[in-house]
Amino acid sequence: MSTTTNKSIVVRALNNPRVQGFLMLLVLVLVAGLSIAQQFPWGVTPTNASPDLFSAERAMAHLPAIASEPHPAGSKAQEKVRDYLVTQLSALGLEVETQPFDSGENVVARLRGGDSTGAIVILAHYDSTPAGSGAADNGAGTAALLEVLRALAAGPLPRNDVIALFDDNEEQGWIGTRAFIQEHPWIADVRVAVSLDTAVRGVVHVNETGPRNGKLVQALARAYRHGWAWMSAAGGGNYDSGPFIKSGLQALSLEDNYAFKEQHTENDRIEIISPASLQQLGEQALAVARELGDLNLSDPWGEHQAFFAVPLIGLVHYPQAWTLPLALASAVLLLAAITFALRRGVAGWRGLLVGLAAIIVASLLAAVLANALWSQVPKLLSWNTSAWPEWPDVVPPNGGLILAVFALLALAFAISAYWLSRRVSRRADLALSGLVPFAVLALLFASSEPRLAIFPLWPVLIGAIGWLISLAVFKNTAWAVDLPALLAAMVLWLVIPALIFANFLGSGLDEAAMLAAVLTLFTFVELPAIEAALRRLRGELQPATTQVK
Numbered sequence: 001m002s003t004t005t006n007k008s009i010v011v012r013a014l015n016n017p018r019v020q021g022f023l024m025l026l027v028l029v030l031v032a033g034l035s036i037a038q039q040f041p042w043g044v045t046p047t048n049a050s051p052d053l054f055s056a057e058r059a060m061a062h063l064p065a066i067a068s069e070p071h072p073a074g075s076k077a078q079e080k081v082r083d084y085l086v087t088q089l090s091a092l093g094l095e096v097e098t099q100p101f102d103s104g105e106n107v108v109a110r111l112r113g114g115d116s117t118g119a120i121v122i123l124a125h126y127d128s129t130p131a132g133s134g135a136a137d138n139g140a141g142t143a144a145l146l147e148v149l150r151a152l153a154a155g156p157l158p159r160n161d162v163i164a165l166f167d168d169n170e171e172q173g174w175i176g177t178r179a180f181i182q183e184h185p186w187i188a189d190v191r192v193a194v195s196l197d198t199a200v201r202g203v204v205h206v207n208e209t210g211p212r213n214g215k216l217v218q219a220l221a222r223a224y225r226h227g228w229a230w231m232s233a234a235g236g237g238n239y240d241s242g243p244f245i246k247s248g249l250q251a252l253s254l255e256d257n258y259a260f261k262e263q264h265t266e267n268d269r270i271e272i273i274s275p276a277s278l279q280q281l282g283e284q285a286l287a288v289a290r291e292l293g294d295l296n297l298s299d300p301w302g303e304h305q306a307f308f309a310v311p312l313i314g315l316v317h318y319p320q321a322w323t324l325p326l327a328l329a330s331a332v333l334l335l336a337a338i339t340f341a342l343r344r345g346v347a348g349w350r351g352l353l354v355g356l357a358a359i360i361v362a363s364l365l366a367a368v369l370a371n372a373l374w375s376q377v378p379k380l381l382s383w384n385t386s387a388w389p390e391w392p393d394v395v396p397p398n399g400g401l402i403l404a405v406f407a408l409l410a411l412a413f414a415i416s417a418y419w420l421s422r423r424v425s426r427r428a429d430l431a432l433s434g435l436v437p438f439a440v441l442a443l444l445f446a447s448s449e450p451r452l453a454i455f456p457l458w459p460v461l462i463g464a465i466g467w468l469i470s471l472a473v474f475k476n477t478a479w480a481v482d483l484p485a486l487l488a489a490m491v492l493w494l495v496i497p498a499l500i501f502a503n504f505l506g507s508g509l510d511e512a513a514m515l516a517a518v519l520t521l522f523t524f525v526e527l528p529a530i531e532a533a534l535r536r537l538r539g540e541l542q543p544a545t546t547q548v549k
Contacts, residue, residue: 024486024533028526031493034311039501041203041256041276045283052155054286056279059140059147062088063270066126067139070266073104073127073169073176081126082107085166088146092153094164101179104168108184111152111162118191118297119161122148122289123177125170125197125240131389132268136260140273141196142166144282151286158293161189170240171264177243191297192216193244193251194288199281201274202258202505206232209252210245214302214319216252219295221307221315223287225280231308232320232451233499250300254285257506261394265387308454310494323453327446330461331439337467337484338432344471345545346480351429354421356436362417363437363520366410370516373409374509377402392510403504403515410516414523431485431528432467435460437521455495459525463488476545482532489529496522 045055065084071077082098082105089096089109099106104127110119124141128134149164163186167176181187209216209232217232241251256277262268307317341347377396378385385391396402421430438456445453466487474480500515509515 018537018539022533022537024482024529024536027486028489028493028529028533031490032497035494035497036501038309038311038498039203039505041201041274041280044275044279052151054144054147054151054279054282056147056275056282058150059143059278059282060270060273060275062143062146063135063139063273066142067128067133067135067268067270069133070130071126071128071134072130073172075130078104078127078168082168085126085142085146089149089164092150094149094153099180099184101168101176101183103172104176104179106168106176106180106184107166108180108186109149109164110186111149111158111164113160113162113293114157115159116161116189117159117295118300119163119186119189120289120292120297121163121165121180121186121190121193121244122285123165123167123193123195123240125168125174125176126166127168127171127176128268129171129264131264132262132266133270135268135270136200136273137198137263137268138170138196139270140199140278140281141255144196144199144278144285147282148286148289152289152293155290158290160293160295160297162289162293163190167240174240174243177240181243181247190244190249191300192292193241193249194285194292195239195241195251195253195255196281196285197240197253197255198258198263199256199274199278200258200260200262200272201277202256203277204254204280204284205257205502205506207253207255207257208239208241208245210250212301212304213250213252214305215295215300216250216302217305217307217315217317218302219291220252220288221317223284223291224309224315225284225287231454232306233308233454252288254281254288256281257502259390259394259506259508261388261390261396263394264389306451306454308495320450323450323457324446326461327439327442327453327457330442330457330464333464333468334432334435334439334460337464337471340468340471341428341432344476344480346471346476347426347428347432351421351425352433355425355430355433358417358421358430359434359437359521359524362413362524363517366413366520367513367517369413370406370409371513373406374512377509392508393506394508395505396508399504399508402509406509406512406516407500407519410519411523414520415527418524418527426481427485427528427531428481430524431481431488434521434525434528435463435488438525455499459488459491459495462491463525478532482529482536485528485532489526492522492525 047057049055085107094109096109124145125138126142169175239253241253244251304320305317306320388394439460441456466484470484
């Protein structure tokens with residue numbers, strides 16, 4: 001068979017509506033898979049790997065000495081951990097000191113750089129609560145830091161000094177960190193701090209960066225390793241890097257952000273730690289350390305950046321000052337797309353308003369019902385929530401199944417509202433009206449909390465541009481609606497499932513109402529694209545101006 005014949009077969013196949021529908025569904029499934037896969041760590045570097053690589057297996061070997069029993073600040077068990085750290089650090093040839101303070105004792109070590117412009121401090125608290133051995137919080141971070149230092153010492157010498165701070169008594173309010181900042185002479189050289197806290201089952205997030213983080217975010221982008229779901233919407237919180245930020249230094253926090261129910265209990269044991277999660281934490285920390293290790297730290301500041309991870313691309317970032325202009329532009333472009341669709345006869349005011357009303361009502365009902373159900377779940381399942389000190393911000397037993405039930409509830413509301421509104425609304429009406437709540441959220445967040453504007457902003461901006469181009473190019477054909485609907489669905493698939501999973505893993509179902517509302521909004525944007533694909537599979541193509549029901 002000739003090449004020309006093969007091409008002809010391919011062209012005929014691509015022009016077949018059923019093939020087109022299948023490909024549209026396949027694209028949505030693949031994009032969904034990419035989004036959800038971000039939340040699951042995988043891969044562990046073995047013990048026999050190259051010495052300059054981070055190995056979770058090597059890091060895990062430290063945990064029996066660090067987290068075999070409770071070791072709160074000031075205890076005899078904590079003295080054993082302190083001595084172990086000193087021994088391990090000394091064996092690496094580092095400068096090692098201990099720093100006693102009123103309620104504990106820090107362990108600090110220094111790797112001298114070749115031509116230092118300042119020092120990076122990487123810290124991990126090594127105390128536990130009296131209730132448990134603290135294997136995940138923060139034996140994992142402590143073990144990861146030991147392995148990061150070993151890999152740094154084995155690899156090329158960094159330009160800048162690297163200081164390791166194993167701080168004590170973090171559980172009582174970052175007391176060891178504050179003691180280092182206030183009293184240790186090495187603080188005079190520190191320009192950037194990176195804290196490692198907890199690796200248990202989730203993926204690594206950047207949970208905190210300070211103001212004017214431009215150069216730090218640029219370094220993060222260069223050091224980014226695919227598979228981590230990061231965005232500046234994670235914002236700040238109660239992390240060990242906080243005292244450094246308050247003291248006027250650049251800092252960030254790396255943590256898997258998993259709200260595990262074993263935290264601060266006797267069940268925080270070595271067996272709950274996922275080596276893959278530890279691999280992610282340590283591998284990313286090592287990459288960041290090497291990037292910062294060769295950076296000119298004499299001026300680590302820069303214009304504040306917003307950032308988010310895109311599968312297969314990396315860490316996208318831009319000045320946060322652009323957020324409000326971009327949100328305004330997205331709203332204007334969406335309004336232009338709606339106006340263009342109305343003039344083309346592709347959409348109608350009645351259908352748009354019905355669609356918008358359906359979205360709002362379905363989202364509110366899903367949120368109210370989810371909140372009411374969540375308040376009853378602990379009783380229904382006989383949970384002893386008093387055994388979980390961090391309740392309600394924990395992932396409960398069978399949390400994934402419970403999340404799935406709540407997700408199905410939101411989906412039921414969204415699908416019901418969609419098909420009811422389809423009696424009077426076209427697909428284009430619902431696809432366009434589905435973007436309106438995201439445009440409103442983008443404007444609200446951009447003007448009040450810019451870091452949160454990322455997740456609604458880009459779907460609206462890209463979706464609106466897609467609508468304008470598609471309406472201009474394809475005019476009144478079915479593709480004029482189907483392509484922009486598919487584009488908006490794809491963009492939201494990259495953002496919303498990752499956001500929902502990350503929020504669930506970080507806060508459990510404490511924010512069930514918000515998750516249900518967001519999932520309902522998201523589903524409403526997906527359904528026009530799914531309907532278009534299914535219609536093409538059935539061979540039902542209609543011009544954009546006549547598509548009703």
